[in-house]
Amino acid sequence: xxxxxxxxxxxxxxxxxxxxxxxxxxxxxxxxxxxxxxxxxxxxxxxxxxxxxxxxxxxxxxxxxxxxxxxxxxxxxxxxxxxxxxxxxxxxxxxxxxxxxxxxxxxxxxxxxxxxxxxxxxxxxxxxxxxxxxxxxxxxxxxxxxxxxxxxxxxxxxxxxxxxxxxxxxxxxxxxxxxxxxxxxxxxxxxxxxxxxxxxxxxxxxxxxxxxxxxxxxxxxxxxxxxxxxxxxxxxxxxxxxxxxxxxxxxxxxxxxxxxxxxxxxxxxxxxxxxxxxxxxxxxxxxxxxxxxxxxxxxxxxxxxxxxxxxxxxxxxxxxxxxxxxxxxxxxxxxxxxxxxxxxxxxxxxxxxxxxxxxxxxxxxxxxxxxxxxxxxxxxxxxxxxxxxxxxxxxxxxxxxxxxxxxxxxxxxxxxxxxxxxxxxxxxxxxxxxxxxxxxxxxxxxxxxxxxxxxxxxxxxxxxxxxxxxxxxxxxxxxxxxxxxxxxxxxxxxxxxxxxxxxxxxxxxxxxxxxxxxxxxxxxxxxxxxxxxxxxxxxxxxxxxxxxxxxxxxxxxxxxxxxxxxxxxxxxxxxxxxxxxxxxxxxxxxxxxxxxxxxxxxxxxxxxxxxxxxxxxxxxxxxxxxxxxxxxxxxxxxxxxxxxxxxxxxxxxxxxxxxxxxxxxxxxxxxxxxxxxxxxxxxxxxxxxxxxxxxxxx
Amino acid sequence: xxxxxxxxxxxxxxxxxxxxxxxxxxxxxxxxxxxxxxxxxxxxxxxxxxxxxxxxxxxxxxxxxxxxxxxxxx
Numbered sequence: 218x219x220x221x222x223x224x225x226x227x228x229x230x231x232x233x234x235x236x237x238x239x240x241x242x243x244x245x246x247x248x249x250x251x252x253x254x255x256x257x258x259x260x261x262x263x264x265x266x267x268x269x270x271x272x273x274x275x276x277x278x279x280x281x282x283x284x285x286x287x288x289x290x291x292x293x294x295x296x297x298x299x300x301x302x303x304x305x306x307x308x309x310x311x312x313x314x315x316x317x318x319x320x321x322x323x324x325x326x327x328x329x330x331x332x333x334x335x336x337x338x339x340x341x342x343x344x345x346x347x348x349x350x351x352x353x354x355x356x357x358x359x360x361x362x363x364x365x366x367x368x369x370x371x372x373x374x375x376x377x378x379x380x381x382x383x384x385x386x387x388x389x390x391x392x393x394x395x396x397x398x399x400x401x402x403x404x405x406x407x408x409x410x411x412x413x414x415x416x417x418x419x420x421x422x423x424x425x426x427x428x429x430x431x432x433x434x435x436x437x438x439x440x441x442x443x444x445x446x447x448x449x450x451x452x453x454x455x456x457x458x459x460x461x462x463x464x465x466x467x468x469x470x471x472x473x474x475x476x477x478x479x480x481x482x483x484x485x486x487x488x489x490x491x492x493x494x495x496x497x498x499x500x501x502x503x504x505x506x507x508x509x510x511x512x513x514x515x516x517x518x519x520x521x522x523x524x525x526x527x528x529x530x531x532x533x534x535x536x537x538x539x540x541x542x543x544x545x546x547x548x549x550x551x552x553x554x555x556x557x558x559x560x561x562x563x564x565x566x567x568x569x570x571x572x573x574x575x576x577x578x579x580x581x582x583x584x585x586x587x588x589x590x591x592x593x594x595x596x597x598x599x600x601x602x603x604x605x606x607x608x609x610x611x612x613x614x615x616x617x618x619x620x621x622x623x624x625x626x627x628x629x630x631x632x633x634x635x636x637x638x639x640x641x642x643x644x645x646x647x648x649x650x651x652x653x654x655x656x657x658x659x660x661x662x663x664x665x666x667x668x669x670x671x672x673x674x675x676x677x678x679x680x681x682x683x684x685x686x687x688x689x690x691x692x693x694x695x696x697x698x699x700x701x702x703x704x705x706x707x708x709x710x711x712x713x714x715x716x717x718x719x720x721x722x723x724x725x726x727x728x729x730x731x732x733x734x735x736x737x738x739x740x741x742x743x744x745x746x747x748x749x750x751x752x753x754x755x756x757x758x759x760x761x762x763x764x765x766x767x768x769x770x771x772x773x774x775x776x777x778x779x780x781x782x783x784x785x786x787x788x789x790x791x792x793x794x795x796x797x798x799x800x801x802x803x804x805x806x807x808x809x810x811x812x813x814x815x816x817x818x819x820x821x822x823x824x825x826x827x828x829x830x831x832x833x834x835x836x837x838x839x840x841x842x843x844x845x846x847x848x849x850x851x852x853x854x855x856x857x858x859x860x861x862x863x864x865x866x867x868x869x870x871x872x873x874x875x876x877x878x879x880x881x882x883x884x885x886x887x888x889x890x891x892x893x894x895x896x897x898x899x900x901x902x903x904x905x906x907x908x909x910x911x912x913x914x915x
Numbered sequence: 916x917x918x919x920x921x922x923x924x925x926x927x928x929x930x931x932x933x934x935x936x937x938x939x940x941x942x943x944x945x946x947x948x949x950x951x952x953x954x955x956x957x958x959x960x961x962x963x964x965x966x967x968x969x970x971x972x973x974x975x976x977x978x979x980x981x982x983x984x985x986x987x988x989x
Contacts, residue, residue, distance in 0.1 A: 281944045319946055319972050453935055459943050476971075485973075486956070495960050587975045591961045600964065600975075624939070700939045700980050705966060705973040 221262075222271040223303065224382060227292065227327060228311035229320050230278035231580070231706040233339040236369035237311050238275040239718050241378070248722050257618075265379045274303055280319075282326040283455060284425055288621060293425055296330055297418055307385035308334045309378070314341055314349055314366075315707065317474060321360075321466045322459070325393045328361065329417040333388035335363055335381055342368040348477030356473040361389045370712060393465055396420060399457045420458075424451055488708050492584050502585055509572045510672045513645075515665070517564035521649070524564075525841065528557030547743060554841075555739025558646070558825025559732040566642050567724045569611045574719040576607075578711035586703050596683045597690025598635075599628040599701060606632075606682060609639030610675070611723070613878040616641075617885055624700050627693050631686045633885060634895055637878050638682040638871065640675045643821035647869045648674055650824055654846055655862030677870055685898070734877075738815050738822045742789060746830060749787035757783040784808075784830065803868065803904070804861035804911040806850065813868075820874045860914035864907040872903030917988060920965070920981040922955040928986040929953070930969070937983050946970040953986065 228234040238246070242261030259275040276295070277288035284290040295301055296308070308327050312320035317338065328334050338351065357364050363381050367374030396416050397404045407423075408416050491497055532549045539545040576582045582604060590600025601623045609616035616636045623629040640648075652667050659666045753760065761779045770778070784790050785807075792814060793807035800810050812826040824841065831844040848856040873879070879892040886892070922928060930951050938947070947953075951970040958965055963978045 280941060283940055283944070316972060318970070319944075322944055449936060452940065455940055456935060456943055459940070460948055463946070463948060489957065489966075493957055493959070493966070583975075587957075587959055587964060587966060590975075590977070591959055591963050700942075701964065701975075701977045702939060702941050702945065702980075703964075703975045704945070705975055707973075 222265065222269055222382060222385070223306045224271050224273045225295070225303070225305035225308050226273060226275045226311060227308055227323065228278060229280050229313070229316070229323060231704060232278075232311050232313040232316070232320060233369055234278060234311040235275065236712060236715055237309075237337060237339065237367065237378075238273060239714055240369050240372065240375050241271075241273055244718070244721075246718075246722075248726060263379075265383050269383050271382060274305065279323065281323055281459075282421060282425070290425070293421060296327070296332065297421060305332065307382060307388070308332045309337055309382075310334060311337045311339055314338050314344055314351075315347060317351075318463075318466055318470055321470075322462055324360070324362075325462050325465060326417075328390075329392040329394055329415075331390045331392060331415055333385045333390055335365065335378070335385070335388065336360060337365050337367055337374075337378060339367050339369060341366040341373070342371055350475045350477075352473040356469065359469040359473065361391055361393065363388060370710075392417060394458070394462055396458070399461055400454060403454070424455060485707055489584070492581065493588055498584070498588050502588060507672065509569075510675055511665075511668050513565055513568045513572075515668065517568055520564040521561055524557065524561045528553055528560070529841075543747075546747065547740070550747075551740050551743030552736070554828040555736050555743075555825050556732075558739065558821065558828060559728055559735050561646060561824075562642065562821065563724060563728060565645050566611065566728070567720050569642060570720045570723045571716065573608060573611060574716045574723075575711050578709065578716060580706040580708045582607075583703055583705050587705065590701065593683075596687045597628065597631045597693075598683075598686055599623050599625060599632070601701070601703065602628065602632040605636050606639050606679065609636045609641060611642050613637045613639070613641050613875065614881050617878065617881045620885070624702075627690075630693065630886065630891070631690060633882055634689060634891060635682040635686045637873055637875065637895065637899065638678050638685065640678040640870070641820075641875075643819060643875070644674075644869050646821060646824045648866060650842055650845065651857070651862045651866050653842060654857045655859045674866060674870055681871060681902070685902075734819045735822055735825050738819075739825050742811070742815055742826055742830070745789035745792070746784060746787045749783070749790070751786075753786035754783060757786065789830070802911070803907045804864045804915060806856060808848070809856075809861075809865070816874050817876075819876065820869060823869070858915075860911050863914055864911035867910050868903045868907040870903070871899055871906060873899035917986050918982050919953065919955075919967075919984040919986050920978050922953075922965075922986070924955050924958055926988075927952060927954045928988050930984060931987045932985045934983040938980070942974075942976065942980065945974055946972045947984065 226234055226238055238259065238261065241263045243263075245263065246259060246261030248257055248259050257277070261273050261275075262270060263273060264270050274295075276292045279289040279292050282289075282293055282296075284293055295303055296305075298304060310320075310324040310327055312324065324334065324336055336356075344350070351364075351366070353364050353366070365374055365378050365381055367378060369375075392415075394417075397408075404416060404420075407419055411419055492501060532553045535545060535549040535553065539548070576585075585603050585607075586600040588600075589603045593600055593602055602620070604622075605616040605619045608619050613636055616639070617633050620629050620632045620636070623632060648671060652670050656667050656670050661669060748754070757779055761782050762775065765775060765778065785794070789811050790807065793811040796810045796814065797805075797807045800813065805813065808827070808830055811830055812823045815826045816823040827845065828841045831841065831848075845857050846855070850856055873896045879896060882892040882895060883889055917928075919928075919930075930947065930949050930953055932949055933947070946969050948970075953970075954968045956966045956968055956973070959975075964975045965978065965981050966975050967973070967981075
């Protein structure tokens with residue numbers, strides 16, 4: 218049996234750690250969550266040589282072991298707990314050759330935990346261009362490790378890394394920094410109290426606010442001859458520690474690392490001059506957003522139409538080929554339209570993740586943070602709110618999680634509260650189908666009118682997010698001073714492999730997560746639409762035929778009458794009818810009411826629900842859009858006219874129809890107060906605007 | 916005394932000291948240490964945030980934080 222070596226990848230953000238992970242594991246990776254918390258856990262496996270396989274854990278990017286976010290706490294919790302099943306046999310610290318000095322800070326900390334540690338110096342292809350030279354032998358000796366130069370862009374160094382991993386036992390585990398040089402008295406007392414524990418571990422337990430299972434903070438605090446210092450004293454010691462570490466690093470690099478500044482052609486400053494220019498920077502950013510939204514709409518329409526009609530054909534085929542009965546009906550009218558409602562998401566979600574991942578990989582996202590900080594602060598937000606707000610266009614759940622690197626609590630809370638206003642991809646199918654029904658396919662000044670409407674809805678989402686944050690900000694008092702540190706990484710050509718894997722993984726997990734809910738609701742809806750209480754449902758056939766006895770109808774029209782009568786008296790019909798009085802002022806009938814009820818758990822269910830509702834009892838399978846266009850009110854007017862369409866779009870733009878978002882907000886804010894506030898506020902805003910729009914337009 | 920927020924774009928200086936209590940540890944970890952060279956590369960509109968290079972490391976911080984860092988011009 219192959220031996221499994223446990224490897225942890227650790228590194229600062231922007232060092233290409235993910236590239237190393239992708240190079241090692243390829244597609245043998247899975248993304249999950251750490252138990253109990255929502256930090257993303259990426260793991261994978263790879264074969265090192267004929268007898269050894271490795272299990273690789275890609276830990277969240279962190280600047281140091283002094284945690285300032287939950288992502289960073291994960292790293293410390295794991296590295297301090299030898300009993301954790303993921304505790305690594307060997308740690309690999311990934312660094313970027315250009316920022317080696319800063320990256321080595323984390324390396325010295327990991328090394329001091331006395332775990333065998335390898336040092337990967339990544340992006341070595343940049344050395345020549347930047348005039349950097351490294352004395353590898355000397356660096357290895359000084360840092361007590363093995364150094365591997367890699368360039369993931371050119372696939373260099375992967376074999377050397379694998380070989381070094383196999384021989385990890387040869388790595389020395391002596392600490393680099395003697396903590397007693399910081400404060401001899403304090404640290405010698407600490408060591409004397411716990412003679413068997415590693416001093417740096419003890420120090421982390423004292424200073425870090427994370428959960429420890431093997432080393433307990435309480436035990437340390439309870440020790441009688443050891444007094445816990447005040448926060449200010451601890452902070453000063455931490456600063457001293459950092460300074461000491463930099464002294465060691467500087468000493469080492471002085472002899473082993475040379476930069477010839479003349480050779481460093483500065484691409485960064487030339488690009489920065491345009492991209493963060495007072496005027497052109499903003500023009501570029503908004504033009505880019507416009508381009509992204511236009512292309513999502515244009516590029517994905519072809520595969521989406523294809524998916525839509527394929528699923529319609531599949532249903533038709535099932536209806537025609539399988540013997541009629543309950544199972545065929547469930548398959549053709551419940552499961553297949555429901556699945557279609559999920560699959561149709563894929564093109565847009567993939568495009569959106571593609572753009573977001575390109576923005577992040579290239580280093581441009583930090584420039585956007587820089588540009589937007591001052592403006593967003595007026596609304597009580599931070600420049601770092603840009604990332605949640607933009608990721609919110611994919612899904613509010615990762616967006617709420619992305620608020621974790623906002624240091625200031627008030628800015629973070631406001632970002633969490635308003636992020637669900639941004640147009641997430643679950644709203645997209647609702648918008649797309651409504652736009653194609655009610656907005657004519659014309660050009661305004663050479664711009665597609667439908668695309669323009671979609672862009673308008675996105676802007677509306679952002680505008681409402683800002684407006685509500687501006688209103689809410691005065692309700693929060695804060696005493697903590699805001700601090701804000703954001704790294705401005707070098708511009709990089711995004712690597713195709715990384716972008717591809719990100720798009721693949723994110724789309725996959727979104728589709729499976731959302732898919733489960735949508736599928737379950739589709740089946741539930743089918744059940745509720747296929748059964749009903751009492752005679753009106755079971756005897757629909759006779760009732761309708763008798764009512765039309767003097768009315769010469771074609772057999773086809775009669776069938777449609779019966780199906781509609783039956784739906785009206787099914788369980789779901791009764792439910793839809795019950796809420797009709799509330800939603801009639803918004804321009805909705807009971808069928809839309811059914812879709813609204815079912816999409817309270819998740820908005821994306823809307824289109825699937827309508828698909829299911831309109832499929833039940835109908836033999837021919839036309840694409841859902843055509844069915845909606847044919848839908849008539851009692852007075853013969855089409856249901857989906859401009860007024861109802863706009864009213865529905867506004868309702869979906871502002872209302873909080875996502876259980877998963879409420880759950881994540883509860884988790885992140887640790888209270889029901891904020892998600893309930895969100896739910897209440899957003900529903901009121903949605904109802905009022907939809908009401909106003911319908912009354913004005915109709 | 917001069918502070919980091921008084922630098923003009925393109926100007927270089929040396930960090931002398933900072934307010935230990937208030938300065939976030941993260942900034943120190945990113946290389947904001949006494950003795951290190953600092954250069955202001957850009958200022959966002961309305962003079963905030965500031966885009967700095969400290970000891971070869973590029974970062975953006977807000978004006979209030981920059982005003983806690985004492986510098987010396989060459």
